[in-house]
Amino acid sequence: MNAFVSLGLSPSLSRAVEELGYDLPTPIQAAAIPAALAGRDLLGSAATGSGKTAAFVIPVLQRIESRPRPALRRTQALILVPTRELAMQVGETMRQLGQFFAEPVKLSVLYGGVSINPQMMALRGGAEVVIATPGRLLDVVAQNALKLSDVGCLVLDEADRLLDGGFADELSRVLALLPARRQNLLFSATFPDTVQALTDRLLRDPVRVEIAQEPVGEGQIEEHAVEVDPARRTPLLRHMIEQGDWTRVLVFVATRYACDHVADKLRKGGLAAAAFHGDASQGARTRMLADFKAGRLQVLVATDLGARGIDIAHLPVVVNYDLPRSAVDYVHRIGRTARAGATGLAVSFIGAAAEAHFRLIEKRQGRRVPRERIAGYEPTETAPPEAATGGIKGRRPSKKDKLRAAATSHPEQA
Known part of the structure; x- marks a missing residue:
């Protein structure tokens, strides 16, 4: 029996992970999937390559599959990411894991750098899951092509990069568009003050999953x-x-x-x-x-x-x-x-x-x-003399860091 079955996956998802060769859950998957399936808020810390994407995609898909699915698909889950490439990667993982659903998941991937018109056209008829960079998401909402009032699950993937990339203001604007009652899954490789402030404000009694970074440089x-x-x-x-x-x-x-x-x-x-x-x-x-x-x-x-x-x-x-x-x-x-x-x-x-x-x-x-x-x-x-002490980001916040921290400290609007 595939070890993923013990995590509480539906038959279609169990078939998908077996088809894709997912034999054993990674540590982040084994800890995060059951908690997310139980509806808990989650704070996850794991390195790139740890299987983190599947750790939130699987619970999101099972949430979609277990609920009524009307013809006009309302957006039930929103996944925010910092880059186009990550948006496409998450979208592809979701398509692969949802391949055996009786009805395909209506999925929309939104990112800048390309024309907005095809993305808005693809939203006709709705989208159950939206994967987006914050700026393009706000552009689409401003064009009345998408409503976020039914989002029941929010995923912030690589939250440190979302904030470090200058998205703090856009992220606050997105949060203001979401319903107050929802599940929140936040993943971040690092936890600077800006991410910690966002975590404290966003998550309600979260399950904390921290997977230690494997040491590097030892033989490999x-x-x-x-x-x-x-x-x-x-x-x-x-x-x-x-x-x-x-x-x-x-x-x-x-x-x-x-x-x-x-x-x-x-x-x-x-x-x-x-x-x-x-x-x-x-x-x-x-x-x-x-x-x-x-x-x-x-x-x-x-x-x-x-x-x-x-x-x-x-x-x-x-x-x-x-x-x-x-x-x-x-x-x-x-x-x-x-x-x-x-x-x-x-x-x-x-x-x-x-x-x-x-x-x-x-x-x-x-x-x-x-x-x-x-x-x-x-x-x-x-x-030069001023370089004698060196410096690593995190010791003393810069002016930009302080502005980002201020942007994440605004109370969330319901």
Whole structure:
């Protein structure tokens, strides 16, 4: 008997998980699914690749299946996500798990970067489940193409990224459109003050499910910290790609401008590279991912937010061109390689001004990564005095962080 059956799944969902090869529930699934099926509010913490999506998709689908389904489908469940790619990923998981329902679930996936008209046309006749980024959802509601007054279940997936991506005001506006009585399922990899404030306001006596982050770098991920002056990072990156014969590389940068700039420099150096960020159209982003997975694109340059929701099964190399703002983000970045028991390489570029920051990341991880220098790219700069203490996001809130916190502290309107 499939172990998922013991979680209380309906026959059609049990058949779907068996068909999809879900043999054993992951820890987040085993803990979250029964609580969500029982109607409890839920606060879940788990890393990328933990099976989190199915942990909320299965209860949402069973909720839909167990209730009357009139011809005009009213929206019963709303799933909010920070990126287009994650919206599409959740939508595909929902279609796969609902494939054996007697009546297909009426599903709508809404995100920006494409024309709004086809999405509004698809909402004719209603939608039982809506998966959306906050901005596009509000646009559709403003066009009177969707009403949220019947939503009985709200899912916030990757709540930390929803708030960190500048969606705090939009999220507050969405919450004001929802009925006060509903089930809330909130998932977040990290819990900064903004997420904690939202959790305290949103959830009622929640079940808390925390799945510890697996340690990284022990045999599977080979970590390198390369000292280099900031101005020499792009030539060094090109050199390492060529010398290491890296066939696929995911490069993390801090800004959209850096995405374009680094990708352009790599292309001029003869490498097949692309900038993956929110300014690109959805069609362009889809083509980039397809080309990257197929090996037609060698280097994908992305920000943390742009890369959220990207799942690449066999990614041999990750490069931190710019260091992440937190130790948790560092774990998420390098954890994109060495999936499913494979080995991987994670390289971080360390300038003199970033050394103290990287030491804090190492301290949070409880290990040190030996510094390396590449011949011909040895650094010459020294750290300015103000960089001596380093800094990791979370120690002292910035002005933007304070504004986000204020946005999430407004009382929810019923």
